[in-house]
Amino acid sequence: MMTFPERIGRFLLLAFVWAGLAFLTIPLAIIVAVSFTETEYLTFPPQGFTLRWYEQFLADTSYLDSIGLSASIAVASTVIAILIGIPAALAITRSQLPGMKLVNTIFLAPLILPTIVIGAALLQYASMLGFARSYTALLVGHVVIVVPYILRTVLASLARFDQTLEEASLDLGASPVSTFFLVTLPIIKPGLVAGALFALIISWINVELSIFNATAALMPIPVKIFNYVQYAIDPMVAAISAGTIYVAIVAVVLLDVFVGIDRVAAPSK
Amino acid sequence: MRIRNGWAALLVGVPLAFMAAFFLVPFFVVVMASFQTKDGAWSLANYARILGDSYYPSILYVTFKLSLIATLVSFVIGYPIAYYIVNVVRSRMARRICYILVIMPLFTSNIVRSFGWMILLGRQGLVNTTLMTLGLTDRPMPILFTELSIIIGLTYILVPFMVLTVAGVLQTIDKSLVEAALDLGANRFVTFAKVTFPLSLPGVVAGSLIVFTLAVSAYVVPSIMSGGRTVVMAMSIFEQYGSLFDFNFGAALAVGLLVVTLVLIALYLFFIERQPAGRQAVRS
Numbered sequence: 001m002m003t004f005p006e007r008i009g010r011f012l013l014l015a016f017v018w019a020g021l022a023f024l025t026i027p028l029a030i031i032v033a034v035s036f037t038e039t040e041y042l043t044f045p046p047q048g049f050t051l052r053w054y055e056q057f058l059a060d061t062s063y064l065d066s067i068g069l070s071a072s073i074a075v076a077s078t079v080i081a082i083l084i085g086i087p088a089a090l091a092i093t094r095s096q097l098p099g100m101k102l103v104n105t106i107f108l109a110p111l112i113l114p115t116i117v118i119g120a121a122l123l124q125y126a127s128m129l130g131f132a133r134s135y136t137a138l139l140v141g142h143v144v145i146v147v148p149y150i151l152r153t154v155l156a157s158l159a160r161f162d163q164t165l166e167e168a169s170l171d172l173g174a175s176p177v178s179t180f181f182l183v184t185l186p187i188i189k190p191g192l193v194a195g196a197l198f199a200l201i202i203s204w205i206n207v208e209l210s211i212f213n214a215t216a217a218l219m220p221i222p223v224k225i226f227n228y229v230q231y232a233i234d235p236m237v238a239a240i241s242a243g244t245i246y247v248a249i250v251a252v253v254l255l256d257v258f259v260g261i262d263r264v265a266a267p268s269k
Numbered sequence: 270m271r272i273r274n275g276w277a278a279l280l281v282g283v284p285l286a287f288m289a290a291f292f293l294v295p296f297f298v299v300v301m302a303s304f305q306t307k308d309g310a311w312s313l314a315n316y317a318r319i320l321g322d323s324y325y326p327s328i329l330y331v332t333f334k335l336s337l338i339a340t341l342v343s344f345v346i347g348y349p350i351a352y353y354i355v356n357v358v359r360s361r362m363a364r365r366i367c368y369i370l371v372i373m374p375l376f377t378s379n380i381v382r383s384f385g386w387m388i389l390l391g392r393q394g395l396v397n398t399t400l401m402t403l404g405l406t407d408r409p410m411p412i413l414f415t416e417l418s419i420i421i422g423l424t425y426i427l428v429p430f431m432v433l434t435v436a437g438v439l440q441t442i443d444k445s446l447v448e449a450a451l452d453l454g455a456n457r458f459v460t461f462a463k464v465t466f467p468l469s470l471p472g473v474v475a476g477s478l479i480v481f482t483l484a485v486s487a488y489v490v491p492s493i494m495s496g497g498r499t500v501v502m503a504m505s506i507f508e509q510y511g512s513l514f515d516f517n518f519g520a521a522l523a524v525g526l527l528v529v530t531l532v533l534i535a536l537y538l539f540f541i542e543r544q545p546a547g548r549q550a551v552r553s
Contacts, residue, residue: 003456005456006456006458009457009458013349013353014357017349017353020346020347020349020350021350021370023346023428024370024371024373024374024428025370025374026385027385027386027388027389027425028374028377028381028382030388030389030395031384031385031388042388044388044394044395084283084284084287084288085284087280087281087283087284088280088281088284088285090272090277090280091272091277091278091280091281092281094272094277095271095272095273095274095276095277096271097274097277097278100281103281106285106288106292106293107284109292110292113296113527114482114485114486114526114530115486116486116488116503116523117296117299117506117527118295118296120299120506120510120519120520120523121295121296121298121299121523123510123516124298124299124302124510124520125291125294125295125298140291141291143291144292147288176272176276201375201376204378205376205377205378205379205381206378207378207379207380207489208379208486208488208489208503211507212510212511222379222380222381225378225381225384226489226492226493229383229384229387229493230492230493233384233388237384238384241380241381241384244377244378244381247376248373248376248377249373252369252373252376256365260365261365261369261372262361262364262365262368265368265372265433
């Protein structure tokens with residue numbers, strides 16, 4: 001039973017929370033809405049309905065190149081981060097090697113260190129070694145910032161599951177390697193999928209790191225939008241931005257379908 | 270399955286080498302460069318230049334002021350959302366919808382999200398036209414390209430991080446404690462103030478630390494939402510690296526930003542630790 005003041009309190013909480021959720025949603029909805037306007041300039045509410053701004057940006061190959069570059073970096077950095085993250089997670093949780101706590105801290109540090117500092121450091125370092133402003137420089141930077149997302153979810157999955165399953169597999173004569181592929185990997189897969197999706201997205205939306213090592217010919221799409229918006233804002237850049245919002249929607253839906261978004265958002269112990 | 274030390278070293282070797290080569294060493298290079306002049310001589314000149322006049326201290330001040338306000342506002346908006354998702358919503362479907370609304374912005378680039386606010390806050394934007402229709406103002410208010418618009422933009426980026434961190438902790442609170450308080454006659458306000466909120470403090474501490482660090486190092490939001498009229502540290506650092514090519518001075522700015530951030534975080538944790546309810550929060 002709730003008393004009258006408690007009902008008022010609950011009502012106020014509800015109103016405040018939905019205002020907060022609207023605050024989170026409206027700016028994205030606005031971009032999508034204005035991307036369909038028939039006017040030459042941005043206006044809200046949008047006038048009429050047209051797809052010409054989408055056609056215009058799809059016809060400009062430099063945008064497609066940027067999207068291709070971003071997708072390629074996102075996929076490559078996530079794959080490398082998985083290849084780095086899983087062995088590291090196994091060593092951290094399943095061995096008594098000294099110093100694993102420090103190793104864990106090193107892998108998670110890019111989460112806390114300002115991305116802009118990591119970007120600056122990589123540009124300076126790559127300049128010294130002669131690979132500044134190259135695909136390699138962009139790629140290794142993205143690996144560094146997405147590794148923590150993979151490692152965290154894999155560590156959580158490894159810590160949670162029943163290790164007797166692995167022992168049973170070993171007792172029945174499977175080698176440690178086949179035990180990993182037949183028992184361990186399938187069990188940690190949901191955590192790995194969630195981590196990988198986060199990693200893909202973190203790379204896909206990054207500006208702060210990429211901007212240091214980007215060039216006119218090698219420009220991930222968020223950096224390209226960033227440079228564009230500083231000089232002009234028009235319906236075409238709204239259409240491009242809306243395009244990246246659709247990618248976000250697809251990613252969130254995939255996450256919900258495959259793993260359950262509430263499990264990813266706040267994993268219960 | 271126990272992994273023998275030899276195999277474990279083999280497993281962790283390559284990943285660790287990667288992180289050393291592309292994270293630890295580059296970071297070390299930056300720290301070293303900050304103590305060198307352009308011709309490679311060791312010196313404190315870069316740091317002396319930062320503190321030499323009021324320009325960089327005032328940029329540091331603005332950076333931390335805006336970050337602090339944005340962190341506070343993110344807490345005020347984010348905590349109720351987290352509380353609502355974990356403790357009020359009953360159906361799993363509604364909870365999922367809330368999470369989707371919180372995570373969707375997180376999956377969109379900072380630049381796209383700031384662009385949304387540019388459209389909303391401009392002279393002819395939705396916020397100004399609404400204010401004028403309501404008769405609250407007769408002229409469009411200058412909101413875009415002010416410190417206010419930077420705070421709005423930062424808060425918008427940061428709220429999801431606060432919600433997810435706080436919700437993660439709220440979820441682990443034993444519901445029977447709340448029921449016990451209610452059974453013993455406390456109303457819901459008292460129960461929240463004396464039971465739920467103190468137990469959720471670790472989430473608030475962790476959330477505010479994440480949000481504050483992100484705000485301090487934010488580059489895209491301040492550059493877009495300030496229109497270049499306000500400068501924050503991240504913008505100065507990028508200017509040195511990206512257009513002035515003074516890597517040594519840029520490095521000193523980056524190290525300076527990092528050191529001041531770490532000192533503030535240490536002070537914050539020290540202050541929290543001195544409060545009776547906060548001790549637990551810091552330990553966990």
